[in-house]
Amino acid sequence: MQQSNGYIIGFAAAMTIILGGLLSVTAVGLKERQKEQIVLETKKQILSAVMSTEGIPKPKLSDIYGERIKSTVVDFDGNEIEGVVPENVKVDKEYKKSPENRQYPVFKYMSESNPDQVEAYILPLYGFGLWNYIWGYAAISSDLNTIYGISFDHVGETPGLGARITEKGVQDRYKGKKIKDESGEIVSVDMIKGEGNPNMDSKPHQVDGMSGATITGKGVNSMLKSYLENYEAYLSKVAKSGGTISASL
Template identity: 40%
Template sequence: MNRESNSYTFIFAIGMVVIVAFLLAFASTSLKDRQGENVEKEKMQNILKTIGVDVERDAAKEKYGDYIKEELSLNADGSVDENSEAFEIDLNRELKLPVEEQHFPIYIAEVEGEKFYIVPLRGAGLWNAIWGYVSLKEDLNTIEGVNFDHAGETPGLGAEITTSWFQAQFEGKKIFDENDELVGVTVAKGSGTKGDNAVDAISGATITGDGVTAMIKERLSHYLPYFKKERTQ
């Protein structure tokens, strides 16, 4: 075949596309197990971070069992669903279901004899999804720590929710007000000095901050039946 012809160029291009597609598919299939394992380790790492256990991703799986004593999947009424694995719950999928059909994972940890409850979070930022975890002390009111991440917030603005300075503000904050009503934690300008239920916002990232505020309150609201049972024991 004439290598200078259009037909040769066309056939060559098709051949290259097929070869590259095959190699990409092969690589994706070959690495699937490793990718899944890395996602699992990162999830464990982020859960542990909320209780002050800061470990490298590769060490997270080994340390996870030392601190996480229970993984519970809750129904909307606060009861435990024994047929659902908490760690395997995908909040992105759950949020598409009616509330009464959703499962609500919660992790119970113990650090130096102190008990903590860790709740996964998921909401909406400015451009895409935001998510994370919040750990509560045994009173189920005081925040021990948080960990946030995002899919596409603006660097230097909304993406700052992943920084330690922003997340550190939540430590010691309360999710209930003085009337024992769930209010979560409000992210707003100048709120850092306004009491137990607020933190300072990120300058220029109002919508992302509002997303964090809404995410915390909305997710925690579904745990109230369980919290009520635990607090009365």
């Protein structure tokens, strides 16, 4: 059946309007819910640096977050920035600025028994793996040296290889490692090449690597090191104050 040009144009126009309208309605209708999911996901990731979030429903995590996390934003010199909601700071956007100009959110995990005492400082991380961006949260204990816990996530690392940075077993390797050497300089913690390296427990600045994912490991290393250095000013400020201002700063 041969249709006239008018019919074809009319059909195309009608189809565009109907499909376009349908898509807009869906997008607008689901937008709030998607935003909510992203906020919940961020909270979950922050918490997963200090506790196991597996199997805990998201609304419950949101409650825990509200009870245990106090957050703030600091600049490169460790001074608090007023009027910025820490949860709204987009670490990926900040990453594109030079380190001196970024805003640095700090999420303080408060002690359960004493809500004024900080148990761990959770610092966001952002960097590049093998294929694409990687990010995470590193929790530093209140001694400002020991790693309390860590969580990583990624966009497109190879499943089964680099993507293993999201596995609990890999992240747990960081627990108890030290970020400073004896003189108090930040040396970070390096993931080394190969897997099953012996005596990892006796090496405070190294963790066992992931077999077949050396480049992702390197990305993790440089991400962790650069962000620990970026937060150095803030961490030393907290150390000087002896932790007394830490609850407020």
